[in-house]
Amino acid sequence: MNKQRTLKQAVSATGIGLHSGAKVEVTFRPAPANTGIIYTRTDLQPNVSMRCEPDAVRDTQLCTALVDLNGTRISTVEHLTAALCAFGIDNLYVDVNAPELPVMDGSAHPFIYLFESTGLVELDAPKYYLRVARKVRVEDQDKWAELLPNEGGFKLDLTIDFNHPAMDRELQHFILQFSGPAFARELARARTFCFMRDVEYMHAHNLALGGSLDNAVVLDDYRVVNPDGLRYPNEFVKHKMLDAVGDLYMNCHNILGDFKAYKTGHALNNKLLRALLSDEANYELMTITDDHKAEPAIEFLHPASRSMASTLSF
Ligand SMILES: [Zn+2]
Known part of the structure; x- marks a missing residue:
């Protein structure tokens, strides 16, 4: 049986907040089965908690932000969420002492490193996958995104369309x-x-205010400004795909289906997930048991529980 997962032990990270430029500390703690991912603002008295779910995404201007009905917000959650998707982590407490997560280096890599070092545990409860049962499509002018049923796993196919000398068409x-x-x-x-x-x-x-060459690729009218250049030749489309992975994991269930999109972003990705969940005929919440070997599955990151990193600073 595929089981739910959480972290093996608590771990913290510090970094700069993208919006404020101030130092932010976040602590990740193991959570029991069927908890989901719960964010808590520890800088507020009393503390305010909110569950990571598609309906809580209420601002997608600069990043993906969770906002509760009283206006309390936690911003810049999308790269963490993408990392959680890669580990298949279903349950986690995320305590943060600011209105935003640290931006780290602008990617998901620091979270991958952190959780690989911390280790995971499986919980005694079946893991639920979100299987796409029929096609769902959303559009915004010339942009579109869709989820389709497939034969197995989760496949992403993404196109961006930037007219810029540093962005080769073939790499989009x-x-x-x-x-x-x-x-x-x-x-x-x-x-x-x-x-x-x-x-x-x-x-x-x-x-x-916290944005800098340490946590973003910056382009002027002709080229990439960062002295060390790009990490991948096609880093731009790959980042948009990373964002989509995070945006589509906002209800803490790994998707089984094909994702196809053109010029999509946080807002459209969120709209797509909400559209999928808006009609029970669109999806199935399913478990994968050992006697279902032929069923589709996803290989998750399996951290070796080796040396323990207890903190990470950026
Ligand atoms: Zn992003």
């Missing part, structure tokens, strides 16, 4: 058969990117 399309190892190898290190003119605008308006 990417297909990935998703697995934890494939995510860690192909997507995890892809960083957020933005344009210099947007950075200047945001800083002038007191936005993204």
Whole structure:
């Protein structure tokens, strides 16, 4: 039987908040079966907790933010969520002392490293997958995203469309058969990117004060500004795919189906997941048992519980 997963022990990370530029500390704690992923703002008295779910995503301007009905928010959750998807972590407490998670290096890699070092445990409860039962499609002008039934696993096919000298057309399309190892190898290190003119605008308006070349790929009108260049030749489309992995894991269940999208982003990805869940005929919550060997499954990251990193700083 495929079982639910959580962390083996608590672990913390510190880093800079993208919006505030201030130091942020986050602690991840193991959670029991069927908890889901629960975020808690420990800087508020009393503390405020909210469950990670598609309906809690209420702001997708600069990043994906969870916002509760009182307006309490936790921003920049998408890269962490993508890492959780790669490990198949269903249950976790995430305690953060600010309105946002640390942006780390603008990718999911620091979270992969952290959880690989910490180790996982399986819980005595079946893991639920979200199997796509029929096609769902959402559109916004020329942008679109869809989920389709498939024969096995989770496959992503994404195209971006930027007209920029540093973005080769042939490098704006990417297909990935998703697995934890494939995510860690192909997507995890892809960083957020933005344009210099947007950075200047945001800083002038007191936005993204923590944004820098340490946590984003920045492009001017001609080239990549970062002195070390790109981590992958196609880092831009890979980052958009990383974002989609995180956005589609907002209800803490791994998807079994094909994801196809053109020029999608956080808002459209969230709309797609909500559309899938809006009608029970669109999906099936299923478990995978040992006598179902022929059923589709996903290989997750299996951290060797070797040396323990108890903190990580960025
Ligand atoms: Zn992102």
